[in-house]
Amino acid sequence: MPVSGLPPYDTQNIFARILRGEIPAKKVFENDFAFAFHDINPQAPTHVLVIPKGPYCSFADFSASASEAEIAGFIRAVGTIAKDLGLEAPGYRLLANMGEHSGQEVPHFHVHLFAGRPLGRMIPG
Structure with a gap:
């Protein structure tokens, strides 16, 4: 059930198609969640994208609708990916966009994991 005010999940979005194997992706990690x-x-x-396997269009949808196991599994996966890529010591940034004003381009909840150089301030002051 979609969160009030959000559109229903679009099963033809690019991330849904990647999950179904219809579009190739350079996989970094996969588990049940x-x-x-x-990123292309x-x-x-x-720059790695991490997506839940369930049909969630945004963080609001994911946090309201996913099971506790899905939420914990997803968050733990993000931590595992950062550790496995050796990003903990030098540092990394996680970013999740939600909605038009944030610039969310794909209507499937996802986080961006950025690293490999100093990233500077999040939002210029």
Whole structure:
């Protein structure tokens, strides 16, 4: 059931198609709860997208509708990916966009994992 005010999940969005194997992706990680792959237009030397396997259009949808196991499994997957890629010591940034004002381009909840160089301030002051 979609969160009030949000559109229903679009089963033809690019991430849903990647999950179904219809579109190739350079996989970084996969478990029962998450799939991670390299962004095709990286904004940093390391730019990985991590998506839940369930049909959630946004963080609001995911946090309200996913099971506790899905939420915990997804969050743990993000931590595992960062550790496995050796990003903990130098540092990394997680970013999740939600909605038009944030610039969310794909209506499937996802986080961007950026690393590989100093990233500077999040929002210029």
